[in-house]
Amino acid sequence: MVRYRVRGGNALRGTAFIQGAKNAVLPMIGAALLAAKGRTVLRNVPIIEDVRRAVELAEAVGAYVELHESERTLVIDASRLTSAVLPAEIARRFRGSVLFTPALLHRLGEAIVEGVGGCNLGSRNLDFHYLGYKRLGAIVDEGETVIHVKASGLTGATLYLDTPSHTGTENLIMAAALARGTTVIENAALEPEVLDVIDLLTKMGARISGGGTGFITVEGVEELHAVEHTVMPDRLDAGVFAMAGAITGGELNLVGTGLDLGVVRYKLEQMGVEFARQGAVLSVRSGRTLRPINIITDTYPGFATDLQSPIMTVAALAEGTSYIHERIFDGRFALAGELNKMGANVEVDGNRAIVRGRTPLTGAQVTAHDLRSGIALVLAGLAAEGETVIESGYLIDRGHAHLAARMRALGADITREISER
Numbered sequence: 001m002v003r004y005r006v007r008g009g010n011a012l013r014g015t016a017f018i019q020g021a022k023n024a025v026l027p028m029i030g031a032a033l034l035a036a037k038g039r040t041v042l043r044n045v046p047i048i049e050d051v052r053r054a055v056e057l058a059e060a061v062g063a064y065v066e067l068h069e070s071e072r073t074l075v076i077d078a079s080r081l082t083s084a085v086l087p088a089e090i091a092r093r094f095r096g097s098v099l100f101t102p103a104l105l106h107r108l109g110e111a112i113v114e115g116v117g118g119c120n121l122g123s124r125n126l127d128f129h130y131l132g133y134k135r136l137g138a139i140v141d142e143g144e145t146v147i148h149v150k151a152s153g154l155t156g157a158t159l160y161l162d163t164p165s166h167t168g169t170e171n172l173i174m175a176a177a178l179a180r181g182t183t184v185i186e187n188a189a190l191e192p193e194v195l196d197v198i199d200l201l202t203k204m205g206a207r208i209s210g211g212g213t214g215f216i217t218v219e220g221v222e223e224l225h226a227v228e229h230t231v232m233p234d235r236l237d238a239g240v241f242a243m244a245g246a247i248t249g250g251e252l253n254l255v256g257t258g259l260d261l262g263v264v265r266y267k268l269e270q271m272g273v274e275f276a277r278q279g280a281v282l283s284v285r286s287g288r289t290l291r292p293i294n295i296i297t298d299t300y301p302g303f304a305t306d307l308q309s310p311i312m313t314v315a316a317l318a319e320g321t322s323y324i325h326e327r328i329f330d331g332r333f334a335l336a337g338e339l340n341k342m343g344a345n346v347e348v349d350g351n352r353a354i355v356r357g358r359t360p361l362t363g364a365q366v367t368a369h370d371l372r373s374g375i376a377l378v379l380a381g382l383a384a385e386g387e388t389v390i391e392s393g394y395l396i397d398r399g400h401a402h403l404a405a406r407m408r409a410l411g412a413d414i415t416r417e418i419s420e421r
């Protein structure tokens with residue numbers, strides 16, 4: 001059992017180094033398996049638990065993988081894939097496992113998905129993925145727990161997503177990249193991580209146009225080759241560090257090439273947080289008091305659902321009543337009960353939450369129900385009086401690399417502990 005212990009009250013100051021993006025590197029590991037020859041090199045890889053699980057999964061299907069932790073570099077040789085099975089004991093531990101399906105389909109003619117994990121946020125359907133594969137010519141056999149996808153070659157088609165699914169878009173692009181003919185994906189996701197994956201696939205030889213427009217066209221090619229690529233910065237990690245600086249009354253310089261916080265920056269500015277860009281560095285500091293805010297989560301360029309929990313903590317520390325409307329997931333308010341244990345006043349009504357601030361927060365023993373509620377509780381702990389203990393820290397480690405060390409370097413009093421239980 002991993003737990004984080006945070007003693008609040010320290011202002012965070014200094015330079016925060018933003019990690020590479022979890023939601024870009026996971027599809028990239030899946031994409032690397034599409035190359036039947038050579039070694040793919042991924043740089044700026046975040047050393048997080050989801051990456052470790054993705055490495056284990058790639059090895060389980062036969063790839064040779066080196067994870068060079070201190071260099072934050074992955075080397076993947078997928079020239080010999082030996083198994084089409086995504087085993088339950090690894091695949092159920094993270095969502096990114098679903099992103100291995102296209103490579104197994106193309107390379108081995110089938111993918112046997114024994115389960116898909118990820119944060120527990122209510123219903124998380126995969127029907128767009130499977131309907132898309134079917135439209136491209138695959139046979140999909142959906143059992144109670146195991147899903148079997150088979151195809152002896154895919155053929156391009158026009159695909160439509162009811163909503164712009166992030167991993168759904170990535171999976172269908174990868175499936176179309178080596179299909180015969182042209183595929184059009186309508187209502188495709190616009191997230192920057194999807195565009196970074198398109199960049200990687202394009203370097204590999206894929207012919208993809210329309211990324212970022214919602215209409216993606218993929219002209220299938222015969223083969224994809226192994227290349228080197230640097231993973232984009234993690235805008236969720238950046239958002240969390242910006243909030244940590246703001247709520248502790250500190251001042252941080254965020255370093256991570258090309259970092260753009262978009263609507264998150266504007267929302268925090270409305271709350272009174274000050275940002276300044278100095279070339280490649282984004283500095284952040286809080287004003288004297290934080291103002292309340294209205295948040296509606298949405299697909300990009302809307303406010304990212306993954307930052308909804310962290311901003312709930314910030315809202316609890318603002319003077320006045322904030323409103324949060326969660327529109328992507330139907331079960332993403334597990335944080336409210338935990339924040340209330342620390343003295344917050346959050347009322348949940350369906351997919352809306354009312355946060356009545358400012359209430360002083362007091363340290364408590366709290367539970368991370370998923371990755372983002374976990375990191376939101378770390379934020380609460382930084383601003384609370386006394387000691388906060390957050391379990392299970394594994395969920396936080398799924399998405400944030402070396403969190404305690406990076407925060408301690410900025411002055412936070414935080415430790416990561418491992419116990420037998």
Ligand SMILES: CC(=O)N[C@H]1[C@@H](OP(=O)(O)OP(=O)(O)OC[C@H]2O[C@@H](n3ccc(=O)[nH]c3=O)[C@H](O)[C@@H]2O)O[C@H](CO)[C@@H](O)[C@@H]1O
Nearest residue numbers: 023095123124125126127128129165166167168306328329
């Ligand atoms: C590994 C990764 O990149 N995870 C991110 C990805 O998850 P993920 O790709 O799973 O999220 P999706 O965009 O697919 O899902 C969003 C919503 O669409 C619904 N849906 C999705 C697919 C489908 O086939 N049918 C369907 O109904 C889901 O139930 C959910 O309510 O995007 C989410 C939304 O930005 C983020 O919170 C996750 O951090």
Ligand SMILES: C=C(OP(=O)(O)O)C(=O)O
Nearest residue numbers: 095096118119306371372
């Ligand atoms: C929901 C998340 O991740 P996943 O899709 O990997 O469960 C997240 O990163 O907040």
